[in-house]
Amino acid sequence: MSDRSDPIRRAASGGQPRPGADARERFRAGMRAGMAFVIPTLAIGISFGVLARSLGWGVAAPIAASAFVYSASAQFAVASVLGAGGSGVAAIVAAVLANARFLPMGLAIAPALRGGRLRRALEGQASVDTSWALANRGDGRFDREGLIGATIPQYVAWLVGTVIGVVGSEAIGDPEALGLDALFPAFFLALLVSEVDTPRARVVVVLAAALALALLPWAPPGVPVVAACVTALLGLRVAR
Numbered sequence: 001m002s003d004r005s006d007p008i009r010r011a012a013s014g015g016q017p018r019p020g021a022d023a024r025e026r027f028r029a030g031m032r033a034g035m036a037f038v039i040p041t042l043a044i045g046i047s048f049g050v051l052a053r054s055l056g057w058g059v060a061a062p063i064a065a066s067a068f069v070y071s072a073s074a075q076f077a078v079a080s081v082l083g084a085g086g087s088g089v090a091a092i093v094a095a096v097l098a099n100a101r102f103l104p105m106g107l108a109i110a111p112a113l114r115g116g117r118l119r120r121a122l123e124g125q126a127s128v129d130t131s132w133a134l135a136n137r138g139d140g141r142f143d144r145e146g147l148i149g150a151t152i153p154q155y156v157a158w159l160v161g162t163v164i165g166v167v168g169s170e171a172i173g174d175p176e177a178l179g180l181d182a183l184f185p186a187f188f189l190a191l192l193v194s195e196v197d198t199p200r201a202r203v204v205v206v207l208a209a210a211l212a213l214a215l216l217p218w219a220p221p222g223v224p225v226v227a228a229c230v231t232a233l234l235g236l237r238v239a240r
Helices: 003-011 023-035 039-052 060-068 073-085 088-098 101-111 117-124 129-135 144-169 180-195 200-215 223-239
Strands: none
Touching: 023 129, 023 144, 039 060, 039 073, 039 144, 060 073, 060 144, 073 088, 101 117, 101 129, 101 144, 129 144, 200 223
């Protein structure tokens, strides 16, 4: 396993199963490991709920998004672009590009999944960043039970956090005044730091950020985000 996943494993080291553990034990170990991320996931979910309400999404839409989309990166990308006045197309493109990392992640985890196409597709939804890293055995194989077990508590925390944010948005107040708006860029920064592990990757990130900053003064809302995502994806593909 790459060094960039070591901090995640160390943070949840108490949830690692013993060698040769059966499926149930690996599942329980995955759930214990996933519990380490419940609090931050809950906090980010609350932030999304409050932000969505402040943008006029109502009650049902943000809860449904968290229940069925279950992707902080995509949901925050859509909320940010729409909140800035961007178009629906720009919001969707930004969300797709933000989640493009799940394509190679899904291909890597696919051999470990079971059943027919529908079941495998459903099991593949458990491939969130932390669970994917925890399930990586380091030899090219993945622990299916650990992956699913680690995702369950995080999914519950994300959905519950969204509900708290939506229902209690008036009591919670302005997300900017409470600093909740900082959770979104902090979340993406954490993802970014885990990926820029080579000099070429760092150059690509700098170029993408520079392009976004250059477009901000005159480009329509959402376009700088989309342009930066495209630049980063193309640049990292060339770099590798």
